[in-house]
Amino acid sequence: MEKLRYESPIINKVNAGMPDKFGMNVNTKPISYIDGVSVKDLLKDYGSPLFVLSEKTITETYNNSKRAFTSRYPKIQFAWSYKTNYLNAVCSLFHQLGSWAEVVSGFEYEKAIKNGIEGKHIIFNGPDKSKEDLIKASKNGSLIHIDHFDELYMLIEIADSIDETPKVAIRVNMDTGIFPQWDRFGFNYENGEAWNAINRIMISKKLNLVGLHCHIGTYMMSPSPYSVATKKLIDLALEIDHKYKHKIKYLDLGGGFASKNTLKGAYLPGTDTCPTFDDYADAITNVIINSQISPENLPTLILETGRALIDDAGYILGTVLANKRLASGRRATIIDIGVNMLFTSFWYEHEIFPAQQCSTQTEDTTIYGPLCMNIDVIRQAIQFPILQKGDNVVIKRIGAYNMTQWMQFITLRPKIILIDTESKAHIIRKNETNSVFENLEITPKYLKK
């Protein structure tokens, strides 16, 4: 006689209460395949834990966002935000799809050049650009987005010394009705600093002011602040045209589009509340089209969205190391994915799925990572089926920031796999080994045994 499928015995206390608290999220549908490739096979072949990126999802998401904007506005250019995920394979894929590069450090700038992107298609943002960085970017004709007056003056000096006219934009910060207002980057609009910077640039005649840039915040759950920001940039562009008869070639609205992840503290899940690309596109393009800018002078609209383009394409696969009971009787499950590689678990309630069929019964569970550190919590409270040691889990929607902000803490970072559109897996970053780190260290002779 064939044996029945087993599940572990569960007893759950019935909590009587009123509907006034965060509800439970019962989500037990397993994820056994990613783009047609078996999760179990991936873990067997490449080890656990394992990062997986889906080329299909990246391409679809990019095309969807491109359609949302190009169907509303004639001149659209995306620039891939390197800091979101600067794996060369990922950058190259975005460049193939038509994205320029948006970088915020000399390190990222070098990466972009190595990835074969032309200098004039690199946008250089951020408060930290060295003199050498600026000289290189000026010579390459890159778009330098000035963050503060010290940079502005340094760039005027450089322009003089190398006899080039660097192409620049200024980053503008402003009140768009959101709280907190990001005022640490760029020049403020309301207090006149931005206009002041523009005048310095125009009067110096050493720099070519080609664009205006802003980046109003991160994880913007409402598209309307983008309308406010667009309006303010356009007002600046019109004033520049009025005073200097100089046309701004592009408006760069930066990034900040949310992904469908659920932020900690949010009541409704991100899958329900995240605006679509069409919502954002509507908010931005309507303002430009309805502005005083004449149709023949419409600026190119540049978008540096990172998270919303890659978050959905990323997965991390892992394995259950142990189950235990906490002093309160609460179930805890320890997996081999820690906050060192899943940095975003500090601000998201990540969705976690079993990789194999499991019981429909769930228990309120805390999911811990494997680090010997109290902060290593992947989910504080989740209604989760009971998995056994060795079972596998899949965490969805982790493509943004984790593969750049991860930490090498007490262990080595795992492999990263890209699944191509024909369901073939490629290693795009090898796992680290002890020798990688030993090579960097020097123990003084007198301390050696």
Next chain:
Amino acid sequence: MRLKKNIAISETGFIFNPSTGDSFTLNPIGIEILSFIENEKKYEEISDAILEKYDVDTITFEKNYYDFIQMLKNNHLLENE
């Protein structure tokens, strides 16, 4: 190990503990195991029966079983011995 006497288990897997006022739900295998305990079966007998019927290995079941017993104790459903 004995279940407290006044505990009512219904066929649906609903348990009511009249001395504390708490109620609980069980999954089907939980009901099965609890009724073994109610009939004062020993661990070995329970284990044999479950292993015979379900696709599970001895060690996994042993871990799950003692975890389940721990939860019954935590919820004051077993007699102190």
Next chain:
Amino acid sequence: MVKPKYTIAVTGLNNTDNPGPGVPVIRGLRESDTFDVRIIGLAYENLEPGIYMPNTADKIYQIPYPSAGGEAFIKKIEYIHSCEKLDCIIPNFDAELYTFMKNEKKLAQMGIKTFLPSIKQFEERHKANLPSFGKKYNINVPKSIAVTNISDLSNINDKFDFPVLVKGKFYDAYIVYNLEQLQYNFNKIASKWGVPVIIQEYIQGTEVNVVALGDGKGNTIGAVPMRKQYITDKGKAWGGITLDDEKMLEITRNLIKKTRWRGGMELEMIKTEDNKYFMIEINPRIPAWVYLANGAGQNLPEALVNLAMGINVEPYKTYKTGIMFIRYSYDLIGNISQFEKLNINGEL
């Protein structure tokens, strides 16, 4: 004429000291002159009193929390619809409205009518957006900001004088007199309702409310103003009386006209000593004291269902003033077997 019989699902059966509007809505529906009803109660929790109250719901189903996501919600509604053939759903919680509005079309395709505000109407009147709402519609509102991070409270003194009100996105409001109390209540609210938490200027005066129904074309189908006579420590009315206040009705009609409000609403205002009205909250649904409007001659739940069914509804022109409601508590006797049934089967 034979009255039609509708199967209507209603949420908000938590008739507690912080009551949901479900039970009073059901009373209104049961007293309708234009239709008969079979009431399906939708409950989130297993001890909502409306589940166990006699002559309230004909059948109860448990539904997943809004925080479980729209997919889980629709699946459960589909199941209930397959058993009950729902004609209409009246959601009664702020926290669930977003999910209902997002799924309005899907519900309509299933043949389930609703009568809800649009997402735009819902969003722009959100507590966090009250200042810009006041500006747009030329209504006095208290100064307020939406705060997402507790560290942003430290310089709150620059913007507000204490006392201030601290409010949750959906529910809860506390008056606080210093920064420590503010931080404490910020955490309390944020852990329950998430962020943003709203900090609002405290305005001295009498609390007055209006229950109203807009037809979505700018017409006010009904509106009854009320003054809270007794307020619980949760800020809820435990007794109230209808008022003859033309100014409040004018503000209401004007707002419904300009916003083309669709559905039930509650306007919470403060009337100051010098007879100014400040709008402190606009709730996008029928309030728990709606049965007072019935008592005063306007059956707004009935009118709402008729609007949802696409029936032309004549606006109510009058109501009786000096009508009071006095809430009371009452102990129902139940048996564990009812509780068991609900918990095991998810229906009763």
